[in-house]
Amino acid sequence: MGVKNLAGNTRTLAFLVLAFVLVLPVMAIETGGYEVRPAYSLSPDDTSRDFIPASSTSPFAGEPEPQPIAYSDLPLAVLLVLAIAGTCTLQAYLLRLFVPGNLPLISGLVKLHRKELLVNASRNLIYRTIRENPGINPSEIERMTNLTNKNVAYHLNKLLDYHLIVDVKSANGKGYFRNSSTDSSSERMLRLHSKNPTERMIIAILSSNPGISRKEIGSIAGISGPSVSWHISRLEKDNIVEKIREGTIVHHYIKEGFKGLSETLTGIQQTGSVYEESLRSSLNPVE
Known part of the structure; x- marks a missing residue:
């Protein structure tokens, strides 16, 4: 587990570094470098004290037009500041990835261990x-x-x-x-459908009476035919129930992978016996 997570983190780190290396030149192209201009008229107040007013007698009047400065022309200190600022996200990720526990100086950065979860x-x-x-x-x-x-x-x-x-x-x-190896995927799926009272009822009926028809299910459960069909379609979609047609009659069965599992769920077996008795009464009405 730990080796797998480390491999995934290493791939993520490599991707981030590669992305940074590729994006940095694009950032330089987009900005076009820095442009330095004379500070004429930067402040309307106290220009005589802080700035030389722009005029024909200004010592800067004959200077050439300002030119863009490329990143390579910037002082090393400025480059270092830009590099640090641009990689703050990457540095924070590295701290979170490799430093265990809380990082009080950087709010929100926590590297969890499974035992601390x-x-x-x-x-x-x-x-x-x-x-x-x-x-x-x-x-x-x-x-x-x-x-x-x-x-x-x-x-x-x-x-x-x-x-x-x-x-x-x-x-x-x-x-x-x-996450337990004692629960199969079939049992989990059956539990999800058994949470619905009507579907739990249908599962119980089919467990005790394989091959029963839609009309018989509706008669025992006390629900309409369309309602039976709707719930059966959901059970069929998740491969719990299958339908087999014989002539004009459609028979309903619990699929092989779910047989017996319904009885392991709380209340299903007891519920099934009650419905089975009701089924016998409905199929053999008192004369």
Whole structure:
């Protein structure tokens, strides 16, 4: 991890140095150098004391026209000042890159170490919130932590940069998870869809009753056919559900990679058994 980050930082530094070397000549061309002119009439006050008035008797009247001065004609001290001023951003980046900890003389420059990442109270709170609520989205984090949108976004990016968390995008939006090898990508995706009550209901029904039709799903869940189709399309988009047509009937199944996972999520298995009983009642109505 450290070698990878160092390699990335080295490439970034090399790019910045190259950019500076290429841009410096362009800056010189654009400015056209410096132009020195006599100080006639620079100040309307006290010209007799501070300046020689411009007139035909002025000792500078016969001087040639002012000429531009190239960078190479400037004194060394001026060149050094310009070089330092022009490379301030690069110097600040180098300090941040190679000097650990806080730099009190340069406000805002901090080089974080992974072990120090959760020392920040707000970042630690966000991390714990994600760990305890897998699949949580930024709006939910803001509500649960009482932090601002910008604050949450900043700390989420830090946690992502240091690989403490991962973000997963689904048809229902983005959710955040703790970066753990115990969670598969399929389980994370299923968790995101299970946050929606209707989709959790549909997943439970399909887990207990593979091959069920849209009409049967709507009858058990108590929702309309178009609503079933809308939620099924989102589950299908993220490869959780597949549809197989047999004649005029379309059968719905949980895809192979998600079979069994639904039962590992809190409440899915219990919910599925309740819907299964409801299904039996709907398919075998009392005469």
